[in-house]
Amino acid sequence: MPTEPAAGGEPAPAVELSGITKRFPGVTANSDVNITVRAGTVHALVGENGAGKSTLMKILYGMQQPDEGQIRIGGVPTAFGSPADAIKAGIGMVHQHFMLADNLTVLENVVLGSEPRAGVRLDFRAARERIREISAAYSLNVDPDRVVDDLGVGERQRVEILKVLYRGARTLILDEPTAVLVPQEVDELFGNLRELKAEGLTIVFISHKLDEVLSVADDITVMRRGTTVASVSPREVTSRQLAELMVGSALPVPELRDSTVTDRPVLTVTGLTVTGADGRTVLDGLSFTIHAGEVLGIAGVEGNGQAELVEALMGIRTPTAGTVRLGGENITRASTRHRREAGIGYVPEDRHRQGVLLEATLWENRVLGHQTRRPSSRGALLDLKGAKADTERIVRDYDVRTPGIGVHASALSGGNQQKLIVGREMSADPVLLIASHPTRGVDVGAQAAIWEHIRRARAEHLAVLLISADLDELIGMSDTLAVILRGRLVADYDPSTVTPEQLGSAMTGAGRED
Amino acid sequence: MTAGSSTGARHASPVRRARKIAPWVYFLIAVAAVLVLSAVRVLAGATDLTSSGTVQAALTAAVPLAMAALAGMWAERGGVVNIGLEGMMVLGTFGAGYAGYQWGPWAAVAFGLLLGVVGGLLHAVATVSFGVDHIISGVAINLLAPGAALFLSKLYFADAPGGGQKQSPRIADAPKVTVPGLSDVLGTVEGKHWFFVSDVAGVLRGLVTEVSLLTVLAALLIVWSGWVLWRTPFGLRLRSCGEAPTAAESLGVNVYRYKYLAVIASGGFAGLGGAFLAVSSGQFRDGQTGGRGFIGLAAMIFGNWRPGGLATGATLFGYTDALALRGSAAVHALLLLLGIALVVVAVVQYRSGHHVLSAVAAALGVLFGYWYFASDEVPAELVGAAPYVVTLLVLGLASQRLRPPRMAGEPYRKGQGK
Amino acid sequence: MGRFSPRSLLLGLAAPLGALAFAVLVCAVILGVTGHSPLDTVDAMVSAAQRPRTFVNSLNSATTYYLAAVAVAIGFKMKLFNIGVDGQYRLAAMLSAALAGATFMEGLPSFLRVALTVVAAMLVGAGWAGVAALLKVTRGVSEVISTIMLNAIATYLVSYLLNPARLAEDRPGSNNVGTRPIDGGGQVAGLEIPGSSSQLFGLVFLAALVGFGYWFVLARTRFGFELKATGLSESAAVASGVSVKKMVLVSMLLSGAVAGLVGMPQLLGSSYSYSLDFPPGIGFIGIAVALLGRNHPVGMALAALLWGFLDNSSNSLDVAGVPREIVGIMQGVIVLSVVVAYELVRRYRVRAEQRDVGTALGRTKTAEEASA
Structure with a gap:
């Protein structure tokens, strides 16, 4: 009709x-x-x-x-x-x-x-x-x-x-x-x-x-x-x-100042291949290196293997081929716990699924993922005093807006939850930070704060793997840019010269000629 | 969202249509089962295995189990796990005892149903309206119902003629029907002990001789349930609440209402099961259900949450019950049957590429076979465990074939879906 | 968790007290309708409560119930539902009773005998729970279903073993059968309580120890933290380096081991043999007590005491002409209403907390999150 x-x-x-x-x-x-x-x-x-x-x-x-x-x-x-x-x-x-x-x-x-x-x-x-x-x-x-x-x-x-x-x-x-x-x-x-x-x-x-x-x-x-x-x-x-x-305003421009890239490799991935539950290859022979003080940005349309890459690096998913080395150590088969203890920090893309316990207090969330290390624990015992004190510090330093560290994480806004996560992951002096959509769903203020924290850690020789759907964030924050398409890294770009349009066409597989 | 992206480009497996098993497949399975049975009968010399008496006893034992299983299916298809079945059955037995001795078997059935519905309503209020964990509510009902039944039994039966503090006066049995002529002919054939032919005759004779109208009613209810749930809009909506309640909600289905109906129906069927049990054993007794609610649950799982399957499961479990009553020679043969079934599972699993499972199934099968050949009888105390062991085996060895309702047991609140 | 503001304390108490009041009301109505005086009932229960004997018996029952509740609570903390405590404790009590009563044990020192009995019970309990755990981690079988099945199988197994031809002997002069009685050297002496003819179970201290251990592990150790984290969010636990399968296995084994202890106070402190009349169904009482006590070590102790008192006061109800079965109804109503009450309080608390944070900070929470 x-x-x-x-x-x-x-x-x-x-x-x-x-x-x-x-x-x-x-x-x-x-x-x-x-x-x-x-x-x-x-x-x-x-x-x-x-x-x-x-x-x-x-x-x-x-x-x-x-x-x-x-x-x-x-x-x-x-x-x-x-x-x-x-x-x-x-x-x-x-x-x-x-x-x-x-x-x-x-x-x-x-x-x-x-x-x-x-x-x-x-x-x-x-x-x-x-x-x-x-x-x-x-x-x-x-x-x-x-x-x-x-x-x-x-x-x-x-x-x-x-x-x-x-x-x-x-x-x-x-x-x-x-x-x-x-x-x-x-x-x-x-x-x-x-x-x-x-x-x-x-x-x-x-x-x-x-x-x-x-x-x-x-x-x-x-x-x-x-x-x-x-x-x-x-x-x-x-x-x-x-x-x-x-x-609602001119976009905050994520921007790195001077290059801090060193020649010391922190994460070396060679030929990483992951097969999905249905037998399909979701990651196909990925190879890349991230050096101390370097931010590697991965651009791509969602669903092209980013989640699998992150999970393989965190030890949540087992790769079918390839090696992952952290510093000098081969961690391809290492457990998630071992990787975390070896200095990998992790800001997950879905914080409610992997980042926080919504029905636990902020200080308990501070312990999460760090339960084997100081100041959260000593040996097999938790260190309540240490964990709480450090949570207070994170709340202060990262401007987490909360009435106290005893409230449940569910009571916080998304941006504040994210700041807590970033603060937690930074507090263990990581050598590598895997940040998946670190500013997704957070307000502009929190976004700027999170960028600033990543920048500061990079200056202190942190290696960062940054995965994002926000092209401006990727271009502004990365030292090196790679594009992932159907489980493969298809192109590398210099963020100082690339345009969002170029990236966009590479992500969809359209503009392979540039 | 990771889950979304990991399925981002998932490939469809080879086309699978809505699966329907043709009637002739069932027929073939039945024939094969009788063949195996008669072979075992001849080998083991266990005449009782296929005698009409065993089949009759099996039917009587199976009916309450089938009703409990049906009750479980209704609730779980609507998305609510009901382990309060046992308690609701207890309520049913009491209701049957109360009405039965005063007004006869049909009043017993009606009252059993009614009290079961009360139990179901309680479970529905707790799980659907208040969002209480389904298992917890079920456990609570299992604690509450026997206490209530005992309290009421003391109140109403202690002074009734022929009653006692823990049992009701006698209930008249429901009418029984026999197909005239056919029963006698089959009886003659059965008496010949011919391979296969006499076995078929025995089974058939059991099905047409002295069948309680309650059994007939139960069979009709199973068929009716299948029709309602899979052939009517009402059934589709009810099942959608067990599979994807938020989807149903988004299409304007009143999920609460269907969940309530499902759980109330479940209580009703459990109550009926209790009533059938009380009527067929002639009175209400404290502790009469003896875990039949749980066997019903087992039969439902065995039957893959489908009416035909759960009827098969209930019959099978009723059959072991009947064999146990009829002496150990027949029961002993069950070991061999179980062994053979496990070997079949092993072959099937091997062919679908599950080699470890296949090996476990084969090993267990050999073990049961060895037990059979190395012993002369099965201790009577252990026979009752058969339904539970079989269910654990099914869950452990063939669970990839089971398709429980996707969201059964999950809490649901309107407007909270993502 | 673990904050004591006046409001949270009040909210914490509101649910159990409200449920209790509701249950009393329901029972009063039932009694009234069936022509019994609710006041007489209360009177009978109050006077029972004042007798030292009732107190000792209640404490003894509570000891057993508390152990069962802890066993259930260990699973609950991980969102595992060990319905199988019932089968686990019966099988464990039966087999350890047979061991403790065996003649070869009589030469051993008393302490060693008791220790061996208790350890054997824990191992049997853990082993039986382990079947369910194994099915869950290897085949994804719901522990609810498998433990229901295992309960029933345990029943048949116990009745098979409890046969003069196997692990039991006839009791002359009755048609009871039981395992060979444990002599003095294998028993745990009770404590005399002035004014009471019955003794307090010596193993009441075991229950207290288990309760303390439960609290300590959950609140103070890494393992306990990982257990709770797994219960709150499996995916977050995995991302934090916790192996969920291992946690399922270990917590189920622990739960089963504690379940194995459930029968010990009764066995070593009073009946000295596992016979046909050994108390059944304690596993399910344990679920009720764990629910009522909110899996909290102290809360469960109070709940166990309440349960034990209700059980033991029912004797005096008969004397007052009130059917003692009303207690069963009361207990059932308490469980059902307490879970409803906890759910209502939880919903209220979540809303109140969000509002608090909202007012404390102005609006920072986004609408999407509030409505999700």
């Missing part, structure tokens, strides 16, 4: 949010948000992590209710009590973490909640036909009888899209849809999106990958600190301007 034209001939906006405000205990997630999404367009919503995008989309999808403000769908004021209401109004959501039941078939996943019936039975035949129809109409290429567990990521995403279309959605919300995709899958997705748009559907696209946004969106709305700060057209802005709108 085509979008109904409004009285004036200009179609009513597919979605209009005005004055949306949402508060949680102790925090305001959205305040006075205004967005207008034109029907039949791809509308991008960009903002830093924590800017309030996800909360807003949950409101639009009826998962949460706004405290103030109005939602208009096709010009009609609407209130959603639950996702069911939103679905009825033609809104569908493709979640970042797929909402699929692995043990069920595609068919079961798609029809769940709005099943075709034959009496009290589920009408499997009708469901199958309808899914095949939609799949063909939008070239989604989905087989209704496969078990979801067997599908690849791209296919799962298409099932998610099909799920939404099956419910008759005319407006699709895609929450960071490219975060889990490899480049060729991203291309396929964008192809699908164009097809959907051509059929008259409206798409709200949430992302913080600005290049992608600029290439696919018709309109862009920028969010910052819970509110909408700008609506722009992709033809009128550059990715740098967009980034500045997102953070």
Whole structure:
């Protein structure tokens, strides 16, 4: 069905949010948000992590209710009590973490909640036909009888899209849809999106990958600190301007001063190869060296082997081939504990999974990963006094905002948790720091502080492996830059001469000629 | 997110469709099983192995187990682990005793069901509404229910004629049916002791002679459960709560409601199991369930959380029970059966490349075989352990074939999914 | 963990006391509805509490329950659910009783005999728990299921071994069978308590020692820290250099070893033989006590005492004409309501703490985290 034209001939906006405000205990997630999404367009919503995008989309999808403000769908004021209401109004959501039941078939996943019936039975035949129809109409290429567990990521995403279309959605919300995709899958997705748009559907696209946004969106709305700060057209802005709108000021420029690189190798990796659980090679013969006082930055689209590299270096994953040497020692087969004791500090990419114990106090989190060393322990016994005193020091030196070291880590903001982690990892005088997205999801102040701490440690001959999705961070912080693509290091760059554009094309495998 | 990126470009394994085992496969398995049984019968001279009497006893023993297993399946398909089955069965036995001696077997069944539902409701309130750990709530119910049953039994049965502080007066048995004619013909064939033919006749005769209507009801409930859960929108929604509750929530399914229904149904089935037990043994007695709730759980796992499978498991466990009752010659033959089954597992695991598991299975199989040939009987005290040992073996040696509901036992709160 | 602000103390007590009050209320209603006087019941229990005999018996029961609770709590700290304490202690008590009563032991010095018995019990308990641990680390089998199965198998194994043809002998004059009685040299003497005819188990000190050890290991040692960390977040523990499989194995073995001790006070202090009437089901009481006491060494001691008192006061209820089974209901209600109460308090505490940090620092927490 085509979008109904409004009285004036200009179609009513597919979605209009005005004055949306949402508060949680102790925090305001959205305040006075205004967005207008034109029907039949791809509308991008960009903002830093924590800017309030996800909360807003949950409101639009009826998962949460706004405290103030109005939602208009096709010009009609609407209130959603639950996702069911939103679905009825033609809104569908493709979640970042797929909402699929692995043990069920595609068919079961798609029809769940709005099943075709034959009496009290589920009408499997009708469901199958309808899914095949939609799949063909939008070239989604989905087989209704496969078990979801067997599908690849791209296919799962298409099932998610099909799920939404099956419910008759005319407006699709895609929450960071490219975060889990490899480049060729991203291309396929964008192809699908164009097809959907051509059929008259409206798409709200949430992302913080600005290049992608600029290439696919018709309109862009920028969010910052819970509110909408700008609506722009992709033809009128550059990715740098967009980034500045997102953070609200001129970007803090990460910059190293003088080179501190020495010729003493700290980490030497040769031919490192890792095979995934499914037998696929995820790291393919990586070789590199990091010297004392050097920061090696690894650029790459997420999912190209960075996580596996970090885990192999930390001893969490066992490589199938290759060697890892720390200083003079071969640590290829060493345990995680041994590596940590040998002086590897680790700032993990997902701090809640690997970095902190949310339900433990700050001083207990200080001990975590350092439980075998002073000042956390003496022999087999913990040194409570030493650990607490050192936690106080970290809180002071790293400006961790907390009422005390006895509160649980869960009570701290992400930025403060991250500062605690960085402080902890630096406090053991590491020789090598593995920092994976060290400033992801932290506020600008904390970001600058973390950069400063890394810089200072580098001056004292720390070797750093920096993995980040933030190209400016990589270019500004690294002494050497390498690009990882499909498990291989494909290019080296000098950060003083490289541009983000060059890096970007190397990361996607497009511009191999430079 | 690491998990996301590590699966970033995962390749699909060879196309696997929603698996459906055709009826003829089941039929073939059944035939093969009877063949093995009759071979063992001839070898071991254990007539009881396939006699109609054994089959009847096995059915009677299997029914409460099957109901408990069904109860477990309903709850876990809805995402709630229910180890309170034992307690809910106890409530069922009491309810059956209370109503049964006054108003007959069908009232016993109804009251058993009702009290089971009460137990299920309690578990649902604790686990679904208050987010209490499912195991803990189950343990608590297992502590509470026998205490409550004993308290009530003292209150209501102590002064009733024929009752006592720990047991109810007699309950009339449920009606039994026999397929006329067929039973006699099969009886004649069974008496011939021909290889295979007499065995089939014995098994069939057991299935058509003096079958309690409760057994028939139980069989119908198993089939009905399968139909409801796998063929109706209601069932799909309920199962989705056990597989991916946040996904279900995002599609407008009221997860709390389905979880409640699942756990209440679970309590109801457990109560029915208790009631069947009380009615078939003629009264309520303290401690009557004797861990059958846990065997039910074992049967559910053995049956891979599916109705056909759990019915097979319950029958198998009921069968060992029946053999134990009927003397040790037949039980002794079980050792050989177990040994053969383990060797089959070893072959299957070897072919799918699990060499260590295969070796362990083969070694255990040989061990059971050796035990069989080196001894003349199995101590009666050990036979009861068979269901538990078999379940541990299944879990230890073939668990990659099991597909429990993905989110069973996980806490769920609305609006907290990521 | 381990902060004593007035509010945290109050919140810590609110749950168990609230649950207790709720359980009393439920029982009062049940008694009232069934035509018994709740007040008489309270009266009977209070007067029972004043008798030294009840006190000694309660303490004796509590000793046993406490050991079971510690065994369960070791697993809980790692989010492992050792339901198998029940089977572990019965098998351990049975086999160590057979060992302690064996004739060849009678020549050994008393201390050595007791030590051997206790060590044997710990080894058996650990071994039985080890089966579940092994299944978990090698095959990923849930310890809940495997220990349920192992409990049942232990029951059959014990009844098999407890046979005059094997490890037991008939008790003349009754249809009881038991292991050969342990003579004076293998027993642990009890303590006389003035005014009471029963003696306090000598092994009450063992329980206290185990409780202290439990506290010390968890609060003061590296191993205890790693155990707790694994329980809080397996992935964070792995990234911190903890081998989760090793922790599962070791904690399960420890839990089983403590479970092996559960039967010792009774065996060496009172019954001197494992027979058909050896107290069953203590493993499940241990779960209840651990829950009620929040896995805290002192909390569990108080909970064990409460449990022991409830058990032992039930005798005097019969005298007052109240069915003693009401105690069973009360205990069940306590467990169920205490876990609900702890959950409610936990939710409240999390919210309060976030609000505190929020007000103390202005808004620094991002919305995404608050809503996640």
